[in-house]
Amino acid sequence: MSIGTGVVLFVIGAILVFALNFETEIVNLDMIGYILMGAGFIVFVIxxxxxxxxxxxxxxxxxxxxxxxxxxxxxxxxxxxxxxxRVV
Incomplete structure (x- = not known):
């Protein structure tokens, strides 16, 4: 389950970074996308x-x-x- 969650987070982050091309004053969508991509990679590795x-x-x-x-x-x-x- 965590592997699939990692992939989903990574894909959503990539969509926010590379596919959406509009800016807002409240939030930086590129930064949120990069954060989601990093979190997705970490969850995938775990x-x-x-x-x-x-x-x-x-x-x-x-x-x-x-x-x-x-x-x-x-x-x-x-x-x-x-x-x-196992006994150590």
Whole structure:
């Protein structure tokens, strides 16, 4: 969600800077556009960092044959790699 928000802020800022060509005495639309573009870039980068730090699941699958019955046995183990659970 934050990646999309960053893109939207950046696009709105670019529209204010490059597409609109009128001036007002109250506010400087170019400066607001540059601020929105900067904020959009920062939110986009934060979204990428948070996406990279997301939990990762590791699934290990082992297949073997039971020596007594001769049946095929499959074992799956799923481990969650959570950075918050690591002990330093």
């Amino acid at each position: 979204g990428l960092v948070l996406l990279a730090r997301r939990r990762q699941a590791i699934t290990t699958s082992r297949t073997g044959t039971d020596s007594v019955t001769g049946e095929r046995v499959e074992q799956r183990i799923t481990e969650v790699d959570d950075p918050a659970d």
